[in-house]
Amino acid sequence: MSAIPQFGNWLSRRLQGSAAASNRRGYNAARHTDMAAEVWVIVRIFYAASLMVSFAFITPTLWKIAIAEPMLEPRWPVFWIHWVDVRLGATVLLIANMAAAFFAAPLYRKRWPRVALAITFFLSVALMLSRGYVNNSFHIWLWLTFFFAWLPDSDSRASLMDRRFRYDSVRVFVWATGTVLLFYTLSGIAKFIGAVPMNADKLSSVAPEALAHLVTKQLMISGDESVFGGLLVQLPTLGWPVYMLVIYIEIFALFALFRPALIPVFGWALMAFHIGIWFFMGILFPMQPLQVLLLLVWSPLALRPFSARGAIEQLPLLGSVVFWRRTKPNVSLMKFWWADEWPLFTVIAALTFLDVLPELVKRLLAAM
Amino acid sequence: MNASHSRKNRGAILPLIRATTREKELDMGRKNNRFKAGFAAILVSAYTLVGGYGASFNFPEIFPFFNWALFSFPAKIYNEWVVQVIAIDGDRLSEPADVHLIDRFDHFGAGEGKVLREWGKSVEQGDLEAAQAHRSLFENLYRRSGAEQVRYRLVLRRSNPVQRWEHGTVLSETVEGEFTWVKDSGEQP
Incomplete structure (x- = not known):
């Protein structure tokens, strides 16, 4: 056994925090069967929604590429597009993706349509992003199609009686949830890095008027108005608690995976966040609230029954304070807090370092 | 081997087999969990590094990795x-x-x-x-x-x-x- 997996296992236990560890439940076959059954309900809805996503968003965009035949800067998965006619390539891809979505929705229990959708969705998004820019709208959906393709084949609900089947179903769901939560954490870390302005033209992300500047810049780019944009310009400091809450939720999203009472809480918050982006910035993220609903709010991994007190105690950084008062008030708060949460700080610090490492290397190379 | 002898043996051995199997399963489970935790840590690090690379060396990013730096750097000017x-x-x-x-x-x-x-x-x-x-x-x-x-x-x-x-x-x-x-x-x- 190498040291890295041992360290990983030890760290994952430590990341749960004392409140989460005290709420931990033992293995329960009935609960596990329920979890696996719920996973498959979510997978069913996901593939139904994939049919809509493919038909409403992917197909029209690929067709636009096919008829406009723009000069493409192909992403690596569609390097071959210049070898064939762009019109032909884009048309074949849109038909293949639509066919895969068409079969994956009703036949979601079979692996082959799920694999077909994962491949065609991957190629379709790669082609859509070959027009000179990167857009994150489809990334989460793309990674979900990839993960759900790994779910085992299932003929009927009888499969749930098979322990291996239940285990594999839940495991894939854990990986999918963890990956999506990692994306939110990376977004939060970028905002955390933005607290230190890079140059005189920048504003710290923790400045009271930061959200007002972000919102007005976005509205300027789009030329639109938003529901709360005007209010935010009138009262810029009103945006400060909102933006701080967003940074908190995003940066600690990954840790909800280790603290199951938090999963639905973060789900509600992230759903509100995505809808709020339209209210403040006028940017529509139509798929994201649904993703969050499926993966987090309805998560089979969440602690049942939900307890508000349990969730508050598991809140990263803040929950330790509550848990400390209930369990070890004789120990100093700082000592308890650090003992409980230092692995969380360590992971955030490591991810921040990895995130800025290429930039540091780039600057070092430029200086040499 | 008579029937009573067989029943007696079964009574003694089956719990032992069950216990051994359970122990093996638990041990495999522990090793498997350790492996998965390590694997997850490596993947998370790799994704973050590649995403950060995309952000720094900017254009084009390495699809399907993304840096997730969204609305992170407010501009005064x-x-x-x-x-x-x-x-x-x-x-x-x-x-x-x-x-x-x-x-x-x-x-x-x-x-x-x-x-x-x-x-x-x-x-x-x-x-x-x-x-x-x-x-x-x-x-x-x-x-x-x-x-x-x-x-x-x-x-x-x-x-x-x-x-x-x-x-x-x-x-x-x-x-x-x-x-x-x-x-x-x-x-x-």
């Missing part, structure tokens, strides 16, 4: 690269208008802004080859967009976003070049 349309099919506009605000063209949202930003960056750095490539990418977004010939200029606009949104105040506008895009043809600069 916003340097915005814009394309202003001067004339459409020979008809001069009363004053140059931002291309993304003209209704007769199809628009491409945030992606268009990113292409312009990259074009502007290559102009700033004096990288003519990259500038030409990004100009072509930009023109290709619009080439089928309902006009035979469009005269336009690339402008660097500096403004405070809040003041500009409230009062329309622009700190400066610098014209970096004038070009023409022609429907369905790639005019070279």
